[in-house]
Amino acid sequence: MSDYKLGLEYALQQDQNDDLKSYRNQFYIPKDKKGNDLIYMTGNSLGLQPKSTKYYVNQELEDWANLGVEGHLEAKNPWLSYHEFLTESMAKVVGAKPIEVVVMNTLTANLHFMMVSFYQPTKARYKILIESDAFPSDKYAVESQLRHHGFDDKAGLILWKPRKDEELLNYADLEAILEAQGDEIALIMIGGVNYYTGQYFDLKRITKLGHKHGCNVGFDCAHGAGNVALDLHDSGADFAVWCTYKYLNSGPGSLAGCFVHERHAYNKKLNRFTGWWSHNKQTRFNMRDEFDQLPGAEGWQLSNPPILSMAAIKASLDMFNDVGFENLIEKSKKLTGYFEFLLKQLGKDTIRIITPSNPEERGCQLSIQVKNADKTLHDKLTEVGVISDWREPDVIRCAPTPFYNSFEDVYRLVEKLKNILSPS
Structure with a gap:
């Protein structure tokens, strides 16, 4: 899928058309102190809890x-x-x-x-x-x-x-x-x-x-x-x-x-x-x-x-x-492709993605390097409600997980990153 578009409206439309969108509501999404959903991008470290888990246990x-x-x-x-x-x-x-x-x-x-x-x-x-x-x-x-x-x-x-x-x-x-x-x-x-x-x-x-x-x-x-x-x-x-x-x-x-x-x-x-x-x-x-x-x-x-x-x-x-693993993979490729598209809009002199660009050579995770950045960038992302993953010496790992992440999540993550890098 290469016809991605800029703007929140596009992200919301993709979520509306997503056959798997109902699964997000079947997970507990961590919230900030005001009760708003955090942007959780660390399913590559610890997946979120399905709401059904407590009943099984x-x-x-x-x-x-x-x-x-x-x-x-x-x-x-x-x-x-x-x-x-x-x-x-x-x-x-x-x-x-x-x-x-x-x-x-x-x-x-x-x-x-x-x-x-x-x-x-x-x-x-x-x-x-x-x-x-x-x-x-x-x-x-x-x-x-x-x-x-x-x-x-x-x-x-x-x-x-x-x-x-x-x-x-x-x-x-x-x-x-x-x-x-x-x-x-x-x-x-x-x-x-x-x-x-x-x-x-x-x-x-x-x-x-x-x-x-x-x-x-x-x-x-x-x-x-x-x-x-x-x-x-x-x-x-x-x-x-x-x-x-x-x-x-x-x-x-x-x-x-x-x-x-x-x-x-x-x-x-x-x-x-x-x-x-x-x-x-x-x-x-x-x-x-x-x-x-x-x-x-x-x-x-x-x-x-x-x-x-x-x-x-x-x-x-x-x-x-229930969902079918092949359907998750299909959404994953679209979601991560969209993430890659938005990151590239920030400019190759600012952001470098070290994960392969070929969707067949990666999963949902993108590992990004930001020029002249250190862990304080990750800390600032955390402060604005993004749960991502820092790995020394200079990589932020983000994994838009198809079960519970949305196109809107990806859009808002990149907007927050852009605002941190170029505050108005």
């Missing part, structure tokens, strides 16, 4: 109150199999088969559990390749895996870096690294959407390249799940992990998701940590049986899951089912 609180332990079998949504209520919906969101997906643990914990299985170093092939500006937790996790296996965490870490005076990563450089060092690399672990630049990587291309050189390939999709069409199954990746509190709106610190490709589903020889929740469901409560591993991603579970957190995830996923 209250259902489990009531069943716990009324049934006690019997809720495992007799609750309206029996707790024993509660995670299964999430599987099909989550699989749709990340483009996977149900056997490939499970909701469990938290993000970095899942990354470690995946590396137990898919980082199997030898003396000759032990290195791990990541983006040079990977999310810190990913970097810390892979460094600790190198140390755990007895390797130097600096010599064993290979960084895919952007070129000089550029922010985005280039696939030709990745190919060159693998041509030169591919036989030394045991694992490629990339953030599916880079947290800082918003660059959405071609997961299938990276996976094919990695597998060509004998590397296992995994992705941290924290900034991709619920934001872009990940198509994890078709990507061929060995594994992926993601959180659910950003675009999946499940609440702070909520449970995470995990993908293990179908080709690994029945491989019981694959090394892993285990617990009773990865044991055969039919005999799990016999207690004294030898371990009998479940097939698929469920076979990586350890403990019985926290139901209250899963109830919040279910509330959100039911909304995704």
Whole structure:
């Protein structure tokens, strides 16, 4: 969509014509001290709360109150199999088969559990390749895996870096690294959407390249799940992990998701940590049986899951089912395209967008640099009712999220930014 127009009237007309406009009213929008809606642009950090969440959680609180332990079998949504209520919906969101997906643990914990299985170093092939500006937790996790296996965490870490005076990563450089060092690399672990630049990587291309050189390939999709069409199954990746509190709106610190490709589903020889929740469901409560591993991603579970957190995830996923993820993506591209259009009107000498301009290479987030600005600019935006996200050294991240952000939100954000930069 390239026929964007200036002016508030255009934004209001787009909102009026938006088939998804009613969903905004299904979320709690934070308000200022006067009771006005804030402009919330940080769904890439913490998604807003669906109004239905309290009812989903209250259902489990009531069943716990009324049934006690019997809720495992007799609750309206029996707790024993509660995670299964999430599987099909989550699989749709990340483009996977149900056997490939499970909701469990938290993000970095899942990354470690995946590396137990898919980082199997030898003396000759032990290195791990990541983006040079990977999310810190990913970097810390892979460094600790190198140390755990007895390797130097600096010599064993290979960084895919952007070129000089550029922010985005280039696939030709990745190919060159693998041509030169591919036989030394045991694992490629990339953030599916880079947290800082918003660059959405071609997961299938990276996976094919990695597998060509004998590397296992995994992705941290924290900034991709619920934001872009990940198509994890078709990507061929060995594994992926993601959180659910950003675009999946499940609440702070909520449970995470995990993908293990179908080709690994029945491989019981694959090394892993285990617990009773990865044991055969039919005999799990016999207690004294030898371990009998479940097939698929469920076979990586350890403990019985926290139901209250899963109830919040279910509330959100039911909304995704209702709206249709492809419809969210369609609106997202229009909304972020409009945001980009308005920012460019401020002038290239003032604003620089480091996120890719190709809508297929980004989600809803735009990362912007403002010439000669520091964190005081972000602070001023906050003061005028914009909740955005500052990342050192000089980037403001804004994510117009299609579930609850409007074209009017985007218009007013840019107007406030313009007034701060050029006060009348």
